[in-house]
Amino acid sequence: MNSVNIVEVIVAGLLILLGFLAVNSKKMITAIIYLSLSSMLAVLSFAIMKAPDVAITEAVIGSGLITAVFLFTLLVFKKVGDE
């Protein structure tokens, strides 16, 4: 187990914790923010595992575009619900 770095363990633990929080949060908006945070940490873990290509793609798509699209969808839902 000497090849396992302490940073890797912390990142992996936080990933699991954030995934759990994203599934279990009551409000939609918090779930989306937790999802965005977990993909930020996924970027870090990809960089640790020496896959910078995947890390850049995840940073742009996972934590940027996907979050924005989810937020837009949430806004549309709220508008329909209000009427």
Added chain:
Amino acid sequence: MKKIVAIALLVFIGALLFTGIYAIDGFPKYGEAKVADRVSEGYIMKNVTEANTDVVYGVSTNLETGSANYVTSIVVNYRSFDTLGEVTVLFVSSLGISLLLGGFSGKLRNRCKANFILRMGSKVVFPLIIMTGVYIFIHGHLSPGGGFPGGSMIASAILLLYLSDEKFRVNIENFKKTESTAGSLYVIIGLLGLVISNYFLSNFINTGTVGALLSAGIIPIIYVLVGLKVGSELTGVITDFLKEEVE
């Protein structure tokens, strides 16, 4: 009770997978895999047809693929047909979105007024994001990244403009023209490879020195085309999402 059963089941399956994988003979522990035994050395030494010779950064010239980035050399050179398929998948999905949301009016949804910091900050950040996106896909054969992340970065810059200014509109026709031109040019380059050196999408231009900006033959050209195509495609998708429904 349900949750406890679910957690117990999850732990059981996880333990089964973990012990099952390490019970397989020859499955290496985390971080102990010998990459040299697995990845075909021909791809790393950039010579799949003849005997391998050492590749030196900035010195070796006219290799099979002049890309300094292994991932790019496989994705856009050895397996370029696969990338063409990926681009097609993205095209089909954007086509589906515009078919589903195409019945909506051209009018964009009323958005709430952005605050001062977002309005001023986006004007500063927008050119920087565009520049980073273009840098990523131009340097796709030298550094990590490539057409897909670069194009998505450009689309996210456009999204920032949409968020910050409620009167902002893009001329979607021009983006559609850019997209179709870039997609067709990718196929045309592939067909040129078929004519010149008998294989679809083969690297028919001199590959130059490893590590130079103008090197790697058709790889930078294809990555610039993919970047433009993905950027304009995702911009179209975002614009479709923001359209208002016809009552």
